[in-house]
Amino acid sequence: MTDTGQNISREDALERVKAIRACMGGLAAYVIVNVFLWILWALTKGDGGGGTPPWPIWVTVGWGIGMAFGAWNVYGRKPITEAEIDKEMSRGNWAGARCRAPSISNTHRRRQPGRFRP
Numbered sequence: 849m850t851d852t853g854q855n856i857s858r859e860d861a862l863e864r865v866k867a868i869r870a871c872m873g874g875l876a877a878y879v880i881v882n883v884f885l886w887i888l889w890a891l892t893k894g895d896g897g898g899g900t901p902p903w904p905i906w907v908t909v910g911w912g913i914g915m916a917f918g919a920w921n922v923y924g925r926k927p928i929t930e931a932e933i934d935k936e937m938s939r940g941n942w943a944g945a946r947c948r949a950p951s952i953s954n955t956h957r958r959r960q961p962g963r964f965r966p
Contacts, residue, residue: 856927864922871922878915882908 856864885904 860927867922871918874915874918878911882911 882904885907886902889902889904
């Protein structure tokens with residue numbers, strides 16, 4: 849992506865449109881399923897008088913948190929700029945990177961049955 853944010857490529861625009869559509873589809877599913885669950889709860893048990901929270905709240909809140917993260921990915925994140933890429937490349941110390949694939953150096957060794965090896 850470019851660092852001006854206005855001269856984006858067609859591929860970048862297409863990716864963004866796909867992400868927005870996916871987000872809207874997820875939002876529609878969230879609303880439809882949660883409305884159904886709340887109606888089901890109201891028709892079958894209602895409050896119940898026990899002072900416990902209604903069970904659909906767990907679905908609504910849990911799924912809502914996931915939806916919020918998804919919406920932030922689509923609408924809240926800034927595009928990666930050339931300046932950020934250049935800054936990261938100039939650092940040059942990738943040995944201390946925190947988010948990297950796990951090492952597979954020990955996967956070629958076979959473990960012997962019945963033997964513990966940390």
